[in-house]
Amino acid sequence: MNRRKFILAAAKAGLALSIPGIPMVSKAAGVNYDVIIVGGGMAGATIAKYLRIWSNYTLKVALIEKDTNYTSNIMSNEVLTGKRTVSSLGYAYTNLINKYGIYRIQATVSQINTASQTITYGATTLSYGALVLATGLEFDLWPGLTNVSQYDTAIPHAWKAGPQTTLLRNQLVAMTAGAGNNVVITIPKAPYRCPPGPYERACVIADWLRLNKPGSKVIVLDENPQVMAEKDNFMNAFSGAYGYTVDYRPGVTITNVSASPKNVTYTRPVGDATETVVVNAAVLNPIPPQRAPKLLSDAGLLNGGKFAPVDPVSFESMMEDNVYIIGDACNAGSIPKAGHIANQEAKTCASAILLNLTGYGETLALSPVLNSACYTPVTSTLATWLSAVYQYNGTSYVMQASHNGGAAIAAGSATTENYSKMTKWFGALMADTFS
Amino acid sequence: MKSFITRFKWLLSVLLLGVAVNSFALTLNIGASTTDTRITLQRAQTFDMNVSGVNGTLSVTNSNASAITLTKISSTTTTAVYRLTGISTGVSNIAFKDKTGTVTTYLKVPLVQGTLDGRQLASNCFQCHGTNATGGVGKLTGMTRYEIYYKLAEMAKSSEYTSNIMKAHARGFTDSQMQMLAAYISQVR
Numbered sequence: 221m222n223r224r225k226f227i228l229a230a231a232k233a234g235l236a237l238s239i240p241g242i243p244m245v246s247k248a249a250g251v252n253y254d255v256i257i258v259g260g261g262m263a264g265a266t267i268a269k270y271l272r273i274w275s276n277y278t279l280k281v282a283l284i285e286k287d288t289n290y291t292s293n294i295m296s297n298e299v300l301t302g303k304r305t306v307s308s309l310g311y312a313y314t315n316l317i318n319k320y321g322i323y324r325i326q327a328t329v330s331q332i333n334t335a336s337q338t339i340t341y342g343a344t345t346l347s348y349g350a351l352v353l354a355t356g357l358e359f360d361l362w363p364g365l366t367n368v369s370q371y372d373t374a375i376p377h378a379w380k381a382g383p384q385t386t387l388l389r390n391q392l393v394a395m396t397a398g399a400g401n402n403v404v405i406t407i408p409k410a411p412y413r414c415p416p417g418p419y420e421r422a423c424v425i426a427d428w429l430r431l432n433k434p435g436s437k438v439i440v441l442d443e444n445p446q447v448m449a450e451k452d453n454f455m456n457a458f459s460g461a462y463g464y465t466v467d468y469r470p471g472v473t474i475t476n477v478s479a480s481p482k483n484v485t486y487t488r489p490v491g492d493a494t495e496t497v498v499v500n501a502a503v504l505n506p507i508p509p510q511r512a513p514k515l516l517s518d519a520g521l522l523n524g525g526k527f528a529p530v531d532p533v534s535f536e537s538m539m540e541d542n543v544y545i546i547g548d549a550c551n552a553g554s555i556p557k558a559g560h561i562a563n564q565e566a567k568t569c570a571s572a573i574l575l576n577l578t579g580y581g582e583t584l585a586l587s588p589v590l591n592s593a594c595y596t597p598v599t600s601t602l603a604t605w606l607s608a609v610y611q612y613n614g615t616s617y618v619m620q621a622s623h624n625g626g627a628a629i630a631a632g633s634a635t636t637e638n639y640s641k642m643t644k645w646f647g648a649l650m651a652d653t654f655s
Numbered sequence: 656m657k658s659f660i661t662r663f664k665w666l667l668s669v670l671l672l673g674v675a676v677n678s679f680a681l682t683l684n685i686g687a688s689t690t691d692t693r694i695t696l697q698r699a700q701t702f703d704m705n706v707s708g709v710n711g712t713l714s715v716t717n718s719n720a721s722a723i724t725l726t727k728i729s730s731t732t733t734t735a736v737y738r739l740t741g742i743s744t745g746v747s748n749i750a751f752k753d754k755t756g757t758v759t760t761y762l763k764v765p766l767v768q769g770t771l772d773g774r775q776l777a778s779n780c781f782q783c784h785g786t787n788a789t790g791g792v793g794k795l796t797g798m799t800r801y802e803i804y805y806k807l808a809e810m811a812k813s814s815e816y817t818s819n820i821m822k823a824h825a826r827g828f829t830d831s832q833m834q835m836l837a838a839y840i841s842q843v844r
Contacts, residue, residue, distance in 0.1 A: 273786075274774070560782055567778040589832060591779045591824060605820050609779075609827020623826035624816075632817035641792070641820075648791030649782045 253282040255573060256339055256348040258329050258515075260285030262559040263547030264354030265316060266566035266653045272320040274574055282323040283316065284341065290654070293414065294559050294594075295646055296381035297421045300389050301428040303600060309381055311654040319655075332519035334540040350573045353516060353528070353545045354566070356380070357413060357557075360509040362406070362477035364485075374479040375504040379413060388505060392425065395502045397433035402467075404484055404501035406474055407442040408509035411527070413548050413557045415449035416596050416606060418442075418507055423457050423598040426464040439467040439499055441486055446470050449556075450596060450630040453604045462599050462634070477506050512549040519543075527551035532619045533588060533612055534572030535565055542576075544569050553618040555610055561592040563653055587612050590619060592628070595642030602634040603642045696723065696741035696762055700842065703728065704749075704760070706735045711754035719747035723762050773839030776832050780840065787843045795840050803837035 255271055257264050260283055268283045292309040299306055316322040327341035338347045359368060359377060371377050376384035376391070395401060403425055407418045418440070426438040440458075447454045447470070458466040469488070475496075476485035482504040487496050511526040521528040521539050528545040529538040532552040537543040546565040548557040555561060568588045592608040608628035610619040621627055631638060696702055706713065713735055717725045722745030728736040739749070739762065750759045777788070785791035795803060811825035811833070828836070 269786075270778070563782050564779060567781075568775055571775050588775050589779060589828060591782075591827065593782070593820060593824065607820050607823035607827075609824060611827070611829075621827075623823070629816060629823040629826070631820070644792050645783055648785060651791065652781050652786050655786075 251337070251347040251349050253323065253346060254279040254349045254577060255281045255352060256346060256350075257281065257283045257352040257354060258285075258339065259354035259356055259547070260287070260290055260313060260324075261354060261356050261547060261562070262653055263562040263566045264352070265290065265311075265313070266563045267352055267354065267546060267570050268316050268322045269320050269653070270567050270570040271573065272322065274570055277321060279574075279577070280323070281321075282325055282346070283313070284325045284327055284329055284339070285313070286326065286328045288326070289313070291381040291385075292559070292646075292650065293379075293381045293417075294649070296378070296385050297417070297424050298597065299381070299385045300378070300392060300421070301424050301600060302389070302393075306381065306383075306386055311650060313654075315655050329515060332515060332521075332543075334519060334543055337542060349542065349577055351543045352569065352573070353521070353543065353549060354547045354562075355513045355515060355549050357510040357548045358513045360408075360511060362474060362506050362508055364476035364478055365506075370479045371506075371508070375477070375482060375506055377507050378505065379417075379507050379510075388503070391503045392428070392433075395433060395436065397429075398435040400500075401433070401436045401502040402439050402500070403429065403436065403503045403505065404439045404441065404482075404499055406477070406484060406506045406508075407440065407444060407448075408507060409443045410448050411551075411557055412507070412510050414594075415556050415558065416454070416594065419447055419450070419454040420596045420598070421505070422466050422468075423454065423462075423464075424600070426466050427462065427599040430464040436502065437465070437467055439501075440469065441472050441474060441484055441499065442468065442470045443472060443474060444470060449628065450604060450606050453596075453598070453630055453634065457598045457634070462602060477504075479504075510548070512545075516545070516549060521545065525551060531617075532590075533568075534576075535569035536572065536576075544573065554621065555590060555619050556592055556608070558592060558594060560594055560649055561590055561610075563649065564590045564592075589622075593645070595638060595645050597639060597642065598634045601636055601639055603639040604631040604634045605638055605642075606630050696739060700741045702739045704737045704739060706737065706751055707733065708755075709733045709735060709753050714752045716750045716752070717747055718749070719745055721745060723747040723749070725749060773835040774843075776828070776836035777839040777843070780836065788840045796843065798841065800834075800837040800841035803840055804834050807833045807837065 257268050264283060268281055271279050271281050289310045289312050291306060292311065295304060296309055298304040313324050317324050329339050329341045331340040338345050339351065359371065361368060372384060376388040378384040378388040405418060405422055422438050422440045429436045429438065458468045472486040472488045474484060474486050482501040483498050485496065485498045487494050512522060512528050516522055516528050521537055521543065523529055523539055528549055529551045530536060530545050531538060532555065535544045535546050535550060537545055546569050547562040568590060590610045595603050595605045597603045606628055608621050609623055611622035613620050623629065715725065717723065722742055724740045724742055726738045728738050746763045748759055748761055750757050780788050780795060783792045784795050788795035807825050808830065810822045813822045816822040816826055
């Protein structure tokens, strides 16, 4: 009797399946880990936890992450205004290890070999039954920049919370107030991480400048034709609803970013002509174009694009078997790159992996729903929110926003009640992911 | 590079087998129905099957009593109610036969705990209401499936959906999805 048949017999005999040391996996027999997860952010931490819970703690799951702790990108704009600290946004892997029994490996994966179903870090090679890539993003150089270290030392993008967030905060505090001393934020063409995030950042910085750096303003240079999320709420804020204004310039093409002196050059069509404008910055926050990491590209998972295409029902790679990509690195059609829905992608993918590994996948229908939610501060006391629920369209094989005629729903107004609920939402989301 | 079938195996399973059903009760009208049904039950979960339109003697066969048990709750000359209970992992075909014909229901008790669709749907609640809906902004456990479902369905109909994020969210689920996720949350441990 092989292991799988034994487990089925045990199940029929009414035995509990959570017997320690008896994995229920058959297809993955003989591997180092049933599931290896690369990346310990919102998506990676969530899938580690739920694979364990939903397998009755039978699957052997490894989480490979180079950093000691995760720092939340969500709420990190409030570090810029001094409402929160970077350390308060830190989340340890302690619960995943001790409470859920995850094998945590602190390392940087250097190679994926999908043919042999192995990954390599340092001199170690490990085999997997299923591989989950929750790697997050890499940041491109804007034209004119020569090295990503310029983001670390001179002009922080702070689009991954951490030292760059602190640097940007320090630059804001140190800037000289007054007309002409402005904060310049660039926004790359979508898709990028957190659709409302750049606009939220513009709002909370503008609100902070109003009180702390009178005369200075925020200038937003957006490569997109319009605000990409919560348009009405943000345009309302930009035009003065909350006591500040933001100089918002959509539809630009950024042709040069200079770290010293700090400025951005863009072109934009004006009538039949094209204007070229140089914008000087006291503080320059060039949120860069983004892509899936080179690790995924080297493994042949990108199919020539910037992100890894997946089947949105399972988040399995369209390119390789037994490889799943969740979170910001995947291309799942219209699904946004954001932490709350990355958590849901992880749960959806966990269900698919459990079915695939245990051999029941072929006989159960899956019609997942994925929800996206976020609260967005627009001042230090007011917030809005955005809700979207995605349903699978079995005719076109894509996930589609299912309510409000296919669009997301935004809060009707910014309120203090929303701000208070934002804090609770953030706490609950991080607990579902890391606790 | 993957084969077409490998890439779209999830989709194929949907097309070939239809959508897994887990509503509160199902009515089979033997005389009128020619459609077979497929139901996923988890261990210890019960499901009431209402049979109507019975013509003559109703006979019921259960191909795998170790997976699913079947108990008659009530009957009249033209109707019957059977309660199905998931016992252990496996599949069973339950056939209801009368003078007119036969309707077969295919049942599965999955290895993975939890009715899959209900669990995936319900897990959408966990980001805010806590893992297994036990906390966060407010726990949902302790409510019956009917309480959860009716509350959700009521919110989904509200016109004030831009003033309350749950009213907005509820609009994104179909009625049967709300029933499935309510059923899951009401029994999750």
